[in-house]
Amino acid sequence: xxxxxxxxxxxxxxxxxxxxxxxxxxxxxxxxxxxxxxxxxxxxxxxxxxxxxxxxxxxxxxxxxxxxxxxxxxxxxxxxxxxxxxxxxxxxxxxxxxxxxxxxxxxxxxxxxxxxxxxxxxxxxxxxxxxxxxxxxxxxxxxxxxxxxxxxxxxxxxxxxxxxxxxxxxxxxxxxxxxxxxxxxxxxxxxxxxxxxxxxxxxxxxxxxx
Numbered sequence: 457x458x459x460x461x462x463x464x465x466x467x468x469x470x471x472x473x474x475x476x477x478x479x480x481x482x483x484x485x486x487x488x489x490x491x492x493x494x495x496x497x498x499x500x501x502x503x504x505x506x507x508x509x510x511x512x513x514x515x516x517x518x519x520x521x522x523x524x525x526x527x528x529x530x531x532x533x534x535x536x537x538x539x540x541x542x543x544x545x546x547x548x549x550x551x552x553x554x555x556x557x558x559x560x561x562x563x564x565x566x567x568x569x570x571x572x573x574x575x576x577x578x579x580x581x582x583x584x585x586x587x588x589x590x591x592x593x594x595x596x597x598x599x600x601x602x603x604x605x606x607x608x609x610x611x612x613x614x615x616x617x618x619x620x621x622x623x624x625x626x627x628x629x630x631x632x633x634x635x636x637x638x639x640x641x642x643x644x645x646x647x648x649x650x651x652x653x654x655x656x657x658x659x660x661x662x663x664x665x666x
Contacts, residue, residue: 478502490520
């Protein structure tokens with residue numbers, strides 16, 4: 457597994473980085489939440505002494521929070537870069553979708569865990585993951601408005617659309633991980649859906665007051 461590349465991850469001590477990678481692998485394989493892993497098994501998977509864990513994390517909740525924050529920040533940073541290079545909204549949409557799906561394929565453990573936990577009603581990690589989706593949506597709105605990629609004026613509606621799109625993209629990770637050969641079809645479906653959502657929001661905004 458090639459874990460998400462981010463400045464934060466690259467600057468981590470080797471032991472901490474290995475624990476994050478091992479945690480995602482075990483959580484994805486065994487269907488166990490990140491904050492419910494066994495410390496000895498985690499240390500064994502990371503090829504570290506189990507006492508090493510407490511040099512890097514206060515507890516398993518701290519490990520789970522740090523891992524999810526790394527995933528979120530990596531996605532936000534990379535999406536911003538792609539949008540900054542986009543010549544139009546069409547270019548931005550296609551670029552973002554393909555980037556995201558490639559990211560999923562390189563990091564199946566991270567997205568298996570993330571999608572599972574956000575769709576588990578009583579998961580202790582769900583509130584954190586919901587905030588991650590909100591953060592990604594908010595950053596998307598800021599970037600799109602700054603670049604005038606979509607002329608949608610109502611920021612509240614804009615945020616609702618961005619949040620729905622973010623959830624839809626995360627949900628697409630599951631069928632993609634199961635059938636990587638379907639990437640092109642999944643990408644086309646996502647691009648069409650995203651465009652329909654923005655066009656629908658624009659159409660409804662133009663009808664206000666009629």
